[in-house]
Amino acid sequence: MRILFLTQVLPYPLDAGPKVRAYYVLRHLASRHSVTLVSFVRPTDTRAAVEHLRSFCHEVHTVTMTRSALRNGWFFAKSLATGQPFIIERDWTTGMARQVRQLVGADGRFDAIHADQLWMAPYALWAQQVANGASPSLTLDQHNAVFMIPQRMADNERHMLKRAALTLEARKLRDYEIETCRRFDRVIWVTREDYDALQDQTPTNSSVPNSGVIPICGDPEGVAPVIRTPGGRRVTFVGGLHYPPNAQGILWFAKQVFPQVLAQQPDTVLTVIGKQPPPELADLPIPPSNLEVTGYVDDPQPYLAETGAFVVPLLAGGGMRVKIVEGWTWGMPMVSTTVGAEGIRVRPGENLLVADTPEAFAEATVCLLRNQAMADQLAQHGRAWVLEHYNWRTTYRQWDAIYP
Known part of the structure; x- marks a missing residue:
């Protein structure tokens, strides 16, 4: 089968949840089919990353994504005028539309078009519209019930205008998401909870398509667990802080949780790993010796080896938090909020x-910092759990029912 695979982020390196999802789905499909990848790229994406993807894809095409505060302001105003969600207005570009049209222009070139996340759904629908003499099937991979992200952020937002803007965006996304899902031949969900959340928003006697639930998976067979130093004093968070729920979560932890940890364990170091950390972190009254904000790092393992507790303090979001799958893969003892563990099969008290x-x-x-035996047991059980339930080499065979 010839598949056109559309992504909003270049799915390599594996430094963010959406990249992990897209990369391993792409790897599985490319092992069985001829896959052409078309992806937006940012200035930080490298030629080496693109070449890695070319090593197993039939073709790889990239389109530059330009972002700025000024452009975001324009698209926010346009969103208010058109009624379309801001993120959809922001991510529609003539460059991507032109690239997609060029690729589907040849008669019958693609049998299927795969949209990775809601952001790329407009391009898949556009591709089907302009396909010359062909009618490729459309599949949407729903990483999240996207409307839930701004809605949950609004629920925790104290600033009145920000809360109103987030609530409006959530309402527009809900309506857009329902309508868009219905236009696809197949919709795959990362979690049942996300499907149920959107289904609950649909009018009576109508439904949102559900072609199956396939979770985000990692490669625990290919990654050895981290050997942790006994008595590690780091409390570690890993995640892209450009993603608003991550920034919100780590600020909540740093302001409201960590002072209580320090009062009992004065030598603890809050370690925040991820690009674009919020400047507010540096202004908090945490002693410099107890806070390390690294920004993005290529290899977090030196920090993980000194970690006594790996934290997932999320208050908002949707889909699955890949950092839990990664934490299990690394062999980390973890603490998460209920929202942070949402959509993941967990056993509280056993694997986190x-x-x-x-x-x-x-x-x-x-408790994890003080009780080494408990921390080790959680880490061991988590590692066994991810090998059994979140291993792309076995779980992603479910995609064969979508692309036979």
Whole structure:
């Protein structure tokens, strides 16, 4: 089968959840089919990353994504005028539309078009419209019920105007998401919870397509667990902080949870790993010896080796938090909020700890720092769990029912 695979982020290196999802789906499909990848790229994406993808794809084409505060302001105003969601207005570009049209212009070149995330759905629909003499099937891979992300952020936002803007975006995304899913031949969901959340928003006696639930998976067979130093004092967060729910979550932890941890474990170091950390972190009254904000790092393993507790303090988001799959793969003892662990098959108290209030989260974190045996047991059980349930080499065979 000839598949056109559309992505909003270049799916390599594997430094963000959406990249992990797209990369391993792409790897699986390319092992069985002829896959042409078309992806947006940012200035930080490298030629080496593109060449790596070319090593197993039939073709790889890239289109530059330009972002700026001024452009975002224009697209926000346009969104208000058109009623379209801001993120959809922002990510529609003539360059990508032109590239897609050029590729589908040849008669019958593609049998199927795969849109990775809602952002790329407009391009898949456009491709089907302009396909010359062909009618490729359309598949949408729904990483999230996207409307839930701004809605949950609005629920935790104190600034009145920001809350109103987020609520409006959530409402527009909900309507757009329902309509768009119905225009695809198949819709795959990362979690059942996301499907149910969108289905609950549909009018009575109508439904959103559900062609199956296939979780985000990693490659635990190919990654050895980190050998942790006994008595590690780092409390570590890993995640792209350009993603608003990650920034919101780590600020909540740093402001409301970590001071309670420090009161009981004064030598603990909050270690925040991820690009574009919020400047507000540096202004918090945490002693410099107890806070390390690294920014993006190519290899987090030196920090992970000194980690006593790996934290996932999310208050908003949708889909699956890949950092939990990664944490299990690395062999990390973890504490997560309920939202952070949402959509993932977990066994609280067996393969991670779950806490939702600042007091409970601090207590769980301190427990891991003080109880080496418990931390080791959680890490071992988590590693076994990810090998069984979130291994792309086995779980992604489910995609063969979508692309036979």
